[in-house]
Amino acid sequence: MSTLDSIAGQAPRTDAKPRGRIPDRGEGRIAGFLKSWEAILIVLFLAIFTANSLASPYFLDVWNLSDATFNFTEKAIVALALAFVILSGEIDISVAGTIALASTVMGATAAAGFPTPVVALAGLGVGAACGALNGALVTVLGLPSIVATIGTMSLFRGLAYAILGDGAYTAYPDGFAYFGQGYVWAWLSFEFVAFLAFAAVAGVVLHATTVGRAVRACGHNPLAARFSGLKVGRIKFRLFVVTGLAASLASVMLTSRLGSTRPSIAQGWELEIITMVVLGGVSINGGSGGIPGVVLAAFVMGLVTFGLGLLNVPGIIMSIFIGLMLIAVIALPVLIRRATILLRGTGR
Amino acid sequence: MGNLLRARETLLLAAGILLLALIALRAPGFVRPGNLAAIFTDSAILIILALGQAAVILTRSIDLSVAANLAFTGMAVAMLNAAHPGVPVALLLLAAAGIGAALGAINGFLVWRLSLPPIVVTLGTLTIYRGLAFVLSGGAWVNTFQMSESFLAFPRAVILGLPVLAWLAVAAIAAAAVVFGRTPIGRAFYATGGNPVAAAYAGIDTGRTVFLAFCFSGFLAGLCGYLWVSRFAVAYVDIASGFELDVIAACVIGGLSIAGGIGSVAGVVLGSLFLGIIKNALPIVGVSPFWQMAISGAVIIAAVTLNTRAERSRGRVILRRVEAGARA
Numbered sequence: 001m002s003t004l005d006s007i008a009g010q011a012p013r014t015d016a017k018p019r020g021r022i023p024d025r026g027e028g029r030i031a032g033f034l035k036s037w038e039a040i041l042i043v044l045f046l047a048i049f050t051a052n053s054l055a056s057p058y059f060l061d062v063w064n065l066s067d068a069t070f071n072f073t074e075k076a077i078v079a080l081a082l083a084f085v086i087l088s089g090e091i092d093i094s095v096a097g098t099i100a101l102a103s104t105v106m107g108a109t110a111a112a113g114f115p116t117p118v119v120a121l122a123g124l125g126v127g128a129a130c131g132a133l134n135g136a137l138v139t140v141l142g143l144p145s146i147v148a149t150i151g152t153m154s155l156f157r158g159l160a161y162a163i164l165g166d167g168a169y170t171a172y173p174d175g176f177a178y179f180g181q182g183y184v185w186a187w188l189s190f191e192f193v194a195f196l197a198f199a200a201v202a203g204v205v206l207h208a209t210t211v212g213r214a215v216r217a218c219g220h221n222p223l224a225a226r227f228s229g230l231k232v233g234r235i236k237f238r239l240f241v242v243t244g245l246a247a248s249l250a251s252v253m254l255t256s257r258l259g260s261t262r263p264s265i266a267q268g269w270e271l272e273i274i275t276m277v278v279l280g281g282v283s284i285n286g287g288s289g290g291i292p293g294v295v296l297a298a299f300v301m302g303l304v305t306f307g308l309g310l311l312n313v314p315g316i317i318m319s320i321f322i323g324l325m326l327i328a329v330i331a332l333p334v335l336i337r338r339a340t341i342l343l344r345g346t347g348r
Numbered sequence: 349m350g351n352l353l354r355a356r357e358t359l360l361l362a363a364g365i366l367l368l369a370l371i372a373l374r375a376p377g378f379v380r381p382g383n384l385a386a387i388f389t390d391s392a393i394l395i396i397l398a399l400g401q402a403a404v405i406l407t408r409s410i411d412l413s414v415a416a417n418l419a420f421t422g423m424a425v426a427m428l429n430a431a432h433p434g435v436p437v438a439l440l441l442l443a444a445a446g447i448g449a450a451l452g453a454i455n456g457f458l459v460w461r462l463s464l465p466p467i468v469v470t471l472g473t474l475t476i477y478r479g480l481a482f483v484l485s486g487g488a489w490v491n492t493f494q495m496s497e498s499f500l501a502f503p504r505a506v507i508l509g510l511p512v513l514a515w516l517a518v519a520a521i522a523a524a525a526v527v528f529g530r531t532p533i534g535r536a537f538y539a540t541g542g543n544p545v546a547a548a549y550a551g552i553d554t555g556r557t558v559f560l561a562f563c564f565s566g567f568l569a570g571l572c573g574y575l576w577v578s579r580f581a582v583a584y585v586d587i588a589s590g591f592e593l594d595v596i597a598a599c600v601i602g603g604l605s606i607a608g609g610i611g612s613v614a615g616v617v618l619g620s621l622f623l624g625i626i627k628n629a630l631p632i633v634g635v636s637p638f639w640q641m642a643i644s645g646a647v648i649i650a651a652v653t654l655n656t657r658a659e660r661s662r663g664r665v666i667l668r669r670v671e672a673g674a675r676a
Contacts, residue, residue: 091467137649143656144606146410146467150593151648158642165638263638268590271471284465314487316585320479327458327472334462 037281040332041296044325048300052307059310066187070180070257071309072276072302073195074250075269076295079276080202081246083294085239086277087206089219089286090138090145092240095247096269097156098130102251104160107169107261116175123255124248130156131244135237153270160263169261180257191253195298198246203291215239219286275326276301300325356603356655360618367625374633385510391624392517393572393579395617397591398598399524400568402616403561405599406528407554408541408608409459409466411562414569415591416477417451421573423481426490426499426583433496440499441574448570449563451477456562460555466562474592482585490583503578513575520568525613527564537561541608597644598623601651623647 052059059065078095085092106123114122130152137148182190206212217225218232226232255261280297282289301322308318372379397414404411425444428435451473458469492500503513510518528534536557539547544554577583602619604611626647630640 137653141653141656143649143652147596147600147606147652148649150596150600151645151652153593154597154641154645154648156645158639158645161638162636162642165636271474275471275475278468278471284468314482316479316482316487319475320483323472323475323479327464327469327476330464330468331458331462334464 037333038290038293038296040329041279041281041293041300044329045296045300045303048303048307052303052310055307056310059307062187064310066189066192068302068306069189069192069195071306072298073189073191074253074257075273075276076195076298076302077198077253078243078246078250078269078273079280079294079298080198080291081239081243082273083202083277083280083282083289083291084206084215085145085236085243086274086282086284087219087286087289088215088236088239089222090236090239091149091274091284092134092243093146093149093270093274094130094134094153094156095243095273096266097153097160098127098244098247099251099254099266099269100160100263101130101156102126102248103255103261103265104163104169104263106252106255107172108163110172110176111169114173116173119173119176120179120252123252124245127244127246127248127251128241129244130247131241132237134244135240138240139233139237157263160265164261164263170259172256172259176256177259178256180253180255191257194249194253199291199295203295206291216287219283219288221287272301272322275322279326279329357612357614357618359654360601360603360615360622364618364622364625367622367629371625371629371633375629378629378632385514387624387628388517388621389511389514390628391620392513393575394594394598394624395517395620396520396568396572396575397595398602398616398620399520399613400565401595401599402524402602402604402611402613403528403537403564404466404558405596405604405606406537406541406608406611407558407561408544409558409561410470410596410606411452411455411565412467412470412592412596413451413455413473413477414565414595415588416474416481417448417566417569418573418576418588418591419585420451420477420481420484421447421570422577422587423485423490423573423583423585425574426495426577427485429496429499430490430494433499437498437502441571444570444574445567446570448573449567452562452564452566452569453559455566456559459562460559466558478585478589485583485585487585490577492581495578495581500578500581503575513579516571516575521613521617524616528613533557533560538609541605541610543609594623594644597648600655601648603655605655619651622651 078099082092082095102123105126106119109119109122134145134149134152137143137152138145141148178190180191184190184193206215214225214230214235217228217230218235222232251266254266258265276297277289277294278284279301280289280294282294304321304325305315305318308321309315368379377383397418401411401414421444424447425440428443429440455466455470455473458464458473459466503511503516505512507515526534528537536547536552536554539550539552540554540557547554547557576588580587598620599611599616600606600619601622602611602615602617604616604619623644626644627640630643631637635643
């Protein structure tokens with residue numbers, strides 16, 4: 001496959017009209033479209049919020065809502081980083097594997113008697129290393145990221161199983177519990193504050209810096225990005241490392257919150273996290289999407305699962321809602337566009 | 349290109365034989381024909397699913413919902429069997445294939461008619477189908493004693509020394525070889541994945557081709573739903589959880605390009621068998637089963653690295669760094 005073919009390989013089928021394919025129309029149209037996307041999410045959020053308040057008398061309680069944030073903050077922190085990877089035209093399926101491996105190493109470090117900072121740093125180190133391995137496979141060896149990270153997903157979680165077997169680490173040092181159970185102020189949890197802070201940083205980096213623009217450029221057209229002088233490989237490598245770090249940070253919080261590590265920790269999270277990013281309006285083909293959408297999607301998914309939980313709906317039924325929501329939200333713009341074309345009676 | 353493909357399959361075959369030889373050093377009994385046949389039977393479901401997935405991947409799509417499809421269909425036929433033990437197995441097979449194909453058609457329809465990215469669609473239907481399996485069963489299991497004897501006996505019946513399950517895999521391999529290599533739709537699979545624009549200009553309805561590939565994958569996944577439930581003699585919501593990634597791994601190890609258009613039936617079968625041999629050999633050579641996942645992960649990465657290298661050398665490299673960066 002020649003260079004051009006492999007670029008064309010990223011473009012969707014001939015009959016597809018995805019968002020990422022109109023880079024020549026300028027920022028205005030893309031921004032306008034994103035606005036409508038976020039509008040859909042806000043409407044969805046308000047609808048779910050109202051439905052939840054009406055359906056359960058326990059919903060509108062500040063402590064309850066604070067508890068609700070624990071449902072999604074860890075996943076959302078990974079989603080913020082993964083959004084950059086997906087924007088750059090790659091994907092990382094190994095994030096949940098990274099969480100499991102980082103958690104296992106932290107458990108082993110804690111079992112060896114190290115204090116909280118060392119335990120947490122060990123976890124973060126593992127995350128960075130996992131991310132670097134993914135990045136190297138994709139940028140140095142040139143593997144398709146979806147396949148490479150399916151492999152590393154098995155590898156990372158497999159290592160967690162190899163280390164732990166059917167056992168569990170349950171002893172963590174004093175103070176480690178703060179990351180997942182601590183409160184910064186009254187009902188404001190450390191996890192939630194950390195998520196908001198990272199969301200703000202991610203938003204600024206993506207939307208107000210050259211780094212963000214470079215990431216989008218890589219996703220839109222890697223070849224053009226390269227010819228514009230961007231070091232596409234290096235940028236993508238760093239994004240994978242950051243995503244590994246984010247996953248290990250989520251691992252610190254999750255491990256701290258649960259107080260124990262098993263190899264099956266965070267099983268299946270990769271799909272939920274990817275769902276969050278895509279629901280947030282980030283094109284899976286790369287290039288378009290934004291942080292506000294991802295943050296909104298995190299809230300929407302968190303509210304849906306929490307509200308349904310209050311109504312005693314089992315987790316697997318919630319996943320049906322999440323799946324339907326994912327398909328509906330990406331189908332909606334297509335259907336709306338079709339409808340407007342039909343109503344106007346002419347092509348675009 | 350034919351030569352290169354053939355070389356890749358030869359390479360994979362050689363790797364498989366080398367692997368078998370290494371295992372035979374530790375456990376000579378492993379390479380007895382009887383045991384090899386058992387490994388083939390054990391890999392049968394993986395092979396069938398991988399052939400369906402191969403059709404989808406050839407068209408530059410991906411089907412993450414196969415395992416969920418299998419779980420739903422398996423649950424449906426198991427419940428049907430438990431409620432009406434009189435229904436003949438042939439009818440159940442038909443029902444399984446029909447339900448599976450319908451679920452595949454939903455994926456295909458969304459990708460074709462709404463132009464949604466396949467990975468997102470099947471990510472969504474993955475959770476939906478498995479959720480529906482829960483809705484259908486209410487979370488209950490269908491256990492061995494609830495299944496009729498013929499339901500359990502069918503894949504185990506031995507014909508000419510091999511169980512029906514293995515013969516079904518052989519039939520699927522033969523069917524896939526004919527469909528991929530000898531029919532217009534097979535050529536359309538390759539063309540759609542190889543270059544969708546050129547395929548469209550050549551008069552191929554690429555959207556419809558992708559739709560049919562998803563139907564094919566769903567059809568086989570449905571069939572495997574019955575086979576899985578019957579083989580393991582139990583049906584519950586979480587059966588084959590995460591198996592979709594094994595299926596994709598088998599395809600990729602077999603030399604299928606995730607970018608579409610490249611791959612062969614022989615490669616996919618060898619890839620599936622390769623994974624099957626490793627899974628069966630680890631406990632025999634005394635490796636803890638807890639290492640199995642890590643080792644399959646490492647094997648996948650190694651195989652993809654080799655395959656991608658081979659693929660890469662075919663093009664003229666103009667700007668090496670861009671080549672690396674451009675590969676998504």
